[in-house]
Amino acid sequence: MKQQPIGVALSVCIAGAGMAFAQQRATVDEAKVDTALGAAFANASPEWMSRLKGDQTMRTCSDYKNSPSAELARTIAARETATIQYPDDGNLMGDWKKGEQLAQSGYGLRFTDSPTRETGGNCYACHQLTRQEVSYGTIGPSLLEYGKVRRFSAAETKATYEKIYNSQASAPCSLMPRFGTNRVLTIEHIKDLVALLMSPESPVNRP
């Protein structure tokens, strides 16, 4: 049951992602990269240093310049899907107004940012979302009328939650952060972003 959508997403990903660099593998040993990074951030605390070492998924994506083989992509999708956690009560929709605030905010996790202030999702950096906000980036696709074109269906709501929680579960080596898995956003905040995209009242879906 679960294999089908992943398979479809995979073929799209492999065809679309990193075409300019398809099949060019990195020529430098990972150990050399790690050694250089270790020396370049000599003053960083161990906690911050741990950020430099990507997990196995990141290593594969770096190594294959975001164009993994079909087999590696399947491995990534399975590994990342297993990390997704759902809200206890099963409700995936939060508050779209809070979601809009989070989509606007790029605050958090930089070495000058306060850990006590809320981390944003910074969605507008890469995506168009509402007609009102004209300052949006184009690294990701436009999400205008996202819920409307998906007919606000429950299955799409679940897929959206999963996409934000871990984009690589459905699109291995996606450029999008794995907001839930990497603990950038809380489950509550992911729900707020799902509402921003999937609620009929959200400005994303309003004329």
Added chain:
Amino acid sequence: MSILRVQGVKALPRSVCAAAVGLALGLAAAAEAQQGGDRIEREVETYRSMMKADPWANPGVLDVDRGEALWKTPGGPRNVSLEACDLGLGAGKVDGAFARLPRYFADADRVMDIEARILWCMEKLQGFERTKLITRPHPGAGMPVKDLGAIAAYVASRSNGQSFAADFSHLKEREALALGEALFFHRSGPMDFACSTCHAASGKRIRLQPLPFFSKADEARMIVGQWPAYRVSTTNVMTMQHRIYDCLWQMRLPEIELGSDVSVALISYLVKQAEGGEINIPGMKR
């Protein structure tokens, strides 16, 4: 016009009309934002061409002058000038030196970019303490570029009109280049970002800020030859090491050390992509 005609056809179900109008409005909003972005970019381009026509209008030239004075005036604990500093073409030879960097320096036994080399000379010739030079090495918004950066701007400007021509023939230079490429695609941090997240395609933006595609020669040439640059938003000169430090900050990575092998490798990769591009320093950025 087509919108009006669709609205005028009574036989069409209302939902179809609404969808068509909605889509048209969506496209119009997108086009408007795109035009807004394009207009800003055009205005900035006009500003840049006016600056190029009158280089004295770029506030960055003040720091180039300051850098020249710092280069020539005795300073540091040993009270000597930097004129004995070898930037690769021989001691004290400044003209054209930047165009051949980064390169391998036998005395330091490593590859250095302009800033790593000036740092080395300030330490070895003038007797400055290295740890002091690399602590808070970059200015905050509104503050002038530090001495090292002003000297880098001066040295770089003495290659204006020349093309990037580092040759990367030495084994360690080739290693730096390969490391730089690997780092460019190396994803890490809580956001899984790599340089390539933002800089591996043409025509992309973050918010309204256009992003150069550094693996494409013409885009790399247009951008790399402008650094060190005067930055309008922070009203100071920003060096290439500072620019990379800022990228890594935004990528949620720790503070990178000025002149480290990682920053030199990344700069080597960028300069290689920009090979043949004209140097025009200080540039003018947003």
